[in-house]
Amino acid sequence: AQRVTQPEKLLSVFKGAPVELKCNYSYSGSPELFWYVQYSRQRLQLLLRHISRESIKGFTADLNKGETSFHLKKPFAQEEDSAMYYCALRSSGGSNYKLTFGKGTLLTVNP
Amino acid sequence: GAGVSQSPSNKVTEKGKDVELRCDPISGHTALYWYRQSLGQGLEFLIYFQGNSAPDKSGLPSDRFSAERTGGSVSTLTIQRTQQEDSAVYLCASSTPALLDGRGTEAFFGQGTRLTVV
Numbered sequence: 001a002q003r004v005t006q007p008e009k010l011l012s013v014f015k016g017a018p019v020e021l022k023c024n025y026s027y028s029g030s031p032e033l034f035w036y037v038q039y040s041r042q043r044l045q046l047l048l049r050h051i052s053r054e055s056i057k058g059f060t061a062d063l064n065k066g067e068t069s070f071h072l073k074k075p076f077a078q079e080e081d082s083a084m085y086y087c088a089l090r091s092s093g094g095s096n097y098k099l100t101f102g103k104g105t106l107l108t109v110n111p
Numbered sequence: 112g113a114g115v116s117q118s119p120s121n122k123v124t125e126k127g128k129d130v131e132l133r134c135d136p137i138s139g140h141t142a143l144y145w146y147r148q149s150l151g152q153g154l155e156f157l158i159y160f161q162g163n164s165a166p167d168k169s170g171l172p173s174d175r176f177s178a179e180r181t182g183g184s185v186s187t188l189t190i191q192r193t194q195q196e197d198s199a200v201y202l203c204a205s206s207t208p209a210l211l212d213g214r215g216t217e218a219f220f221g222q223g224t225r226l227t228v229v
Binding site: 043046049100 | 153156202217
C-alpha cells in the first residue's frame with residue numbers, strides 16, 4: 001500500500017523567512033513524488049516533481065529515500081506563496097499508476 | 112487548448128437522492144482520476160481509470176459510489192442515496208500514459224464539483 005503523510009495541517013511564516021513543508025511517504029517500490037499547489041479559487045496544479053530536479057517559484061524538493069521524505073523548501077517565503085500544498089506519490093512499474101495525495105498543508109505567509 | 116472540464120460546478124441535492132457528476136478529460140489522456148476534497152481530509156482517492164484496464168476502485172467509500180468511463184473519454188461518478196457526509200468537492204484529473212521509461216506525467220485537474228447534501 002502507498003501512503004503519503006503531511007504532518008502539518010497549517011503552517012504560518014513571515015515574509016522573507018524560510019519555509020519547509022514536510023512530506024513522508026510509504027511505498028515498497030520505487031516511487032515518483034510530486035508537489036501540487038492550490039491557490040485561492042484556482043485549480044489544483046503541479047508545482048514540481050522529483051524527477052525533474054527543478055526549482056519552481058523558488059521552491060525545491062529533494063527525494064530522500066533513506067528517510068522516505070520529500071520535503072518542500074523555499075529560502076525566502078513570499079506572500080503570494082500562501083496556498084494549500086499537497087504532496088503526492090505515484091506508483092511506478094506495472095500498469096497501475098495510482099496517484100495518492102497527502103492531506104495537505106495550508107501555508108500562510110504573513111506580511 | 113481546453114483543460115479538464117467538470118459539470119455541474121455546484122450541486123445541491125436532498126438526502127437520499129442520486130447524483131451524477133461528469134468529467135471531460137483532456138483529449139488523448141488515457142488516465143483519469145476521481146478524488147474527493149473535504150476540510151480536514153485533504154484529497155481522498157476514489158477511483159482511477161487507465162486505458163482499457165480494469166479501473167482501480169479501491170478508494171470508493173461505499174457501494175453507493177460508482178463510476179464509469181465511456182469510450183475512454185468522458186467519465187461519470189454516481190452517488191446513490193446521498194448522505195450528508197457525501198458533501199464535498201469532487202475533483203477529476205487526467206494525464207497521459209506513463210512515459211516509456213516508466214516515468215509519470217503531470218495530472219491536470221478540473222475545477223471540481225461542489226456537492227452539498229441537505
